Amino acid sequence: MYPKEIEKYLLKVQKPGRYVGGELGEVIKDKQDVDVRFAFCFPDTYEIGMSHLGIKILYSLFNEKPYIWCERVFAPWIDMEEQMRAHDIPLYALESGDPLTDFDFIGFTLQYELSYTNILNMLSLGGIPVLSKDRHDLNHIVVAGGPCACNPEPITDFIDIFFLGDGEEVDLEVIELYRDYKRAGKSKEEFLRAAAQISGVYVPALYDVTYHDDGTIAAITPMDGAPATIEKRAIMDMDSCYYPDNFVLPNIEIVHDRAVMEIFRGCIRGCRFCQAGFLYRPVREKSVDCIDRECHALCRNTGYDEVSLSSLSSSDYSQVVPMLKRLNAWAKPEKVSLSLPSLRVDGFTDDILDEIKSVRKSGLTFAPEAGSQRLRDAINKNVFEDELINTCRVAFEGGYTTVKLYFMIGLPTETMDDVAAIAELGRKVVDTYYSVENRPKGKSPRVTVSASSFVPKPFTPFQWEPQDTMPMLREKQQHIRQSITTKKITYNYHDSDTSFLEAVFARGDRKLNKAMLLAHQRGMRFDSWGDCFSLQNWLDVFEACGIDPAFYANRRRSFDEILPWDHLDYGVSKEFLKRECERAYASQTSPNCREACMNCGAKKYGGGVCFEKR
Amino acid sequence: MKNVRVFFSKTGAGKYISHLDTNRVMLRAIGKSRLDIWHTEGFHQHAYITFALPLSLGFASDCESMDFRLLDDDVDLDEIPAKLNACLPLSIRVYRCAEAKHKAADIDSAAYDVRIEPMNASDISVKELYDKLNGFLDLSEIIVEKKTKKGKKQVDLKGYILDCSTDFSETVLLKLRLPAGATLNINPSLLIGAFEEYCGIELYADVTRIGIYTKEGESFE
Known part of the structure; x- marks a missing residue:
């Protein structure tokens, strides 16, 4: 009230x-x-x-x-x-x-x-x-x-x-x-x-x-x-973990206005830029029985006709197709559509497509993250170009015409050739569309290429890395634009100013409290909104506090430096992160948790993927 | 298949649910209630509901209605209000369900209770405001600018006021009937805005739609 x-x-x-x-x-x-x-x-x-x-x-x-x-x-x-x-x-x-x-x-x-x-x-x-x-x-x-x-x-x-x-x-x-x-x-x-x-x-x-x-x-x-x-605390038995059977149902439209069913926590992949992939280790799945029961109750209780099966990488759920078939047994007759966000390029199979396209067909979104194979190896994305092209072919044959591709610029070890390869990959996707015999008739493809700026984060193998300076990021953004030669590609890039501030605070220490307080006293808020954000206001605050933001954003830390978060333990050891960082420098990939254990440390929680049979 | 109409009130927090959001809230309530209603048959199938007369954001109402088609002819219509109410926020209450009597196109006018008070209590007393309102309503013409699809045009609201009366207690009460419907619709906000300009002070108006009528003067059912 x-x-x-x-x-x-x-x-x-x-x-x-x-x-x-x-x-x-x-x-x-x-x-x-x-x-x-x-x-x-x-x-x-x-x-x-x-x-x-x-x-x-x-x-x-x-x-x-x-x-x-x-x-x-x-x-x-x-x-x-x-x-x-x-x-x-x-x-x-x-x-x-x-x-x-x-x-x-x-x-x-x-x-x-x-x-x-x-x-x-x-x-x-x-x-x-x-x-x-x-x-x-x-x-x-x-x-x-x-x-x-x-x-x-x-x-x-x-x-x-x-x-x-x-x-x-x-x-x-x-x-x-x-x-x-x-x-x-x-x-x-x-x-x-x-x-x-x-x-x-x-x-x-x-x-x-x-x-x-x-x-x-x-x-x-x-x-x-x-x-x-x-x-950190980790819930190991997801089936007995509390999950709501109802949501507060908003009277006005919200961003994600649908039922959400969590299917597992964590991610097996270990992409080196991705903080969530390390923070939420180890992977802990809910069983198909549990998902089916909780999801059906949730849809009945909320009245939503759309449910999102949420996780960091949906296609890595070990029982993804059986789960979809099981859910569709009631979802189809009840006109509830299933969506799988965070689909990996290599996880997009005909079986999955059959189960999710039955009710609703929207665009497809994939995140190759880097344009060249060399750089994808360095960040351990483990996606190959031919997989992406094959997946797009499957999608185009299935009637899709819109593909969104997400990339990052400013990744460690990146060169201008890697940046140009982003545009090149977009072009190859467009070409793939025209090479498909039974593509949707009379429609042209819409390929969106989005480039965001990489922000190094704690508890990742890149936690010691400098962020590219803003002039470098802007140059790379323009380099992609100049490398795009077809009008079938829409190109977006994220503002590098906000990424810079994010980089300052992501790896900041206690000295930043002073700046935070002064920014508040100066009436600053809603920094994630373009209407309110002003980098200049922040630079003024830092100057007034005697803080050099580049110390946090653009400085390379040595492996033996005490990091501000060193007293916090998220299960992944610093030794493991160092090993992964060095493998990145050698453009060397690491296997995912289901292929081989890289001894990150999360096994100490005593459950999840660490104890699955390989 | 049966065309049915449910009547509902929208009060309190419900005033801030826009027309489009009301549509969404109703669709979800129907889904949750498991009422078997007709869905569109296109590519994106969805439950088919229609509303006779949209309500402005911020207005309360005692007389909203929504139409849909029940697939099962044997459903007891008297049970539908309770079924839907269990699936709706308290600020939306369905009080009746019946087969539609009129068409939406039959709607000709709507009646409103408008409770007016100064935004700042120190600006004017309720009695003075009441006197001002009566003076305003006695004007020979009330010219306002109305935005239409073809642009702005000047209209004289005076001729459109089908009925009105005034009273006061804690606030000033203006009871109004204005043209409503698809061809000619006069929003009471226009009149309130003109009155505010006439007073030269900021006003707050709490508007409730209390009735919708057909050309014949019957209550829309």
Whole structure:
């Protein structure tokens, strides 16, 4: 229930449906009946946050507990923020309409670095002091999880607790500890010290970081009995892992407005640029039985006629065709269409095509990532040109005319020839279309080539690599444009300015907290939105703080440097990442987890693909 | 196959569900309710529903309707409201289901309750606002600019006000009936905008559509 006083202002803003809640499936409890109120905050707009699977899982999981009431909070768009600030309306949760100050926990999900300023802005809109040290009591505990928690150092001044890895268990353990400590009248400090003893919990205030004169880290020292390294949590049995059988159903259109069924966590591939491929190791699958049961219930309960079978690489699900056949046994008669996002070029078979094209036919998207075979080997993409061409032929013969190809520029070891090969590969796909005898009659192909700028990330073999400077990236973007000779290819490239800022924060250290605070004080937010982002504003902030952003983005680290995230353990060892980095320099591929074990370290979790029969 | 019409209200948070989003919410509710309705037969088959008269974003209504074709002739129409309500947000409530009596093209006018108050309470008292409204409605003409597909044109709203009355308590109440339908549709926002200009202060209007009528003056059913 939204606060009554906002009603007057709602018609002055775009998409007022973002701010009123009242959706089917929202959980309403009596606040007198619960011990812990948790505000689940997504630091972006409603349409983006409501599309995120993690919030759906944790929202339902928390609310299954009678003593917790979890509500949703999204970042108001700038027009709504203006109204809220002008009329002293604090940021509120959609279910109760209560301001953030009424909550025990204020939890953020860290999906991308450019959302960090929104976290600070949401706290301040909610009337919560942004700095952890200014929040003294055992309430308003600000917690955060999600992929960017793997290097949360740039925002350690603001967040009390980070959750590393899968949240389904650790979040509840911390909430329960809070309930006990609250009842016992303990202090915030006592609670944080006790929480730090729970596996997967990182309390940044309990670690002291010192630096060398050159700005690199000298030591990361735990205090008050906190563990020297914090290990991520991993759910090993996916079939018994909680999965919601219903979603909050948005009243306004959201980005991904469909049912989502998670089919496995992790990825066997080990593409060297891909952070998710390392953070979520090892691969843990759900069984076909479990997927069939959960997915059918989800479609029945939500009324969605489209379900996305979600994972990092759908065609790597070991039972992909049996699963699709099993699902289609009810999905077809019930007019529910199945979609497989994240299909690999080499996983696109006739069998899969038969099962997914039955209901809906959209364009196909593949991510060769690099134009030349040499560079694809260096990044361990393990996709061959003839596989891509064959796959496109299968798709064209099946009636598709639109193919999107995603590439990255600025990858380690890349040359201008590798960059030109992107355009060349696009041309070969166009040629393939015309070589297909039974191609769709009278239609011309649409091939979209998209180039984004590579951002080196923690816990990947490229974590030591410099990012290309912005002038270099722009030159490469133009080089692709000049290399494209056919009008059948549409060429897009992503703005390199935002990639630069992303690179700064992805591998940043605690010194960046100062810049984050100043950026917030200067009113910066929604950095991932072109309407709001200004690189110049950020460069001004860095200058005012005496920070050189190139130190973080464009500097090559040595293998023996202490990295800001070295006290966090995601299961993959630094030794393994070094070996993979050296193999990249030699343009040498590595086998995937099902072919051979490369001893990354994730076997220590005792399950998943590491123990499958090869 | 039976053509049926469900009648529903849209209030509270439902006011902020746009016409297109209402369509989406209804499609999902029908899917969830498992009502067997006719689907289009093209390449992208989808459940076929139509709405008689779109409602502006921000308006509440007591008299919305949606048509679809039931494939099973034996379904008890009286059970349909409960089935759909279980699958809809609380701000949309279906209260009746019947075979369609009129065609959408029969719609001729719609009645609205408009509750008007100043955006800033200190600007004007309710009584003063009420007096201003009556003065405004007594004007010999109310010229506004109406956007049409062919561009902007000047219209005199005065001639289009089919019925109106005023009252006040905590807010000023304007009861209005205006032309509605596919050929000529006058949105009450036009009149409210003109009144706001006449007052020279920012107003807030809470609009509820309370009735839809045919040329013969019958309630649209």
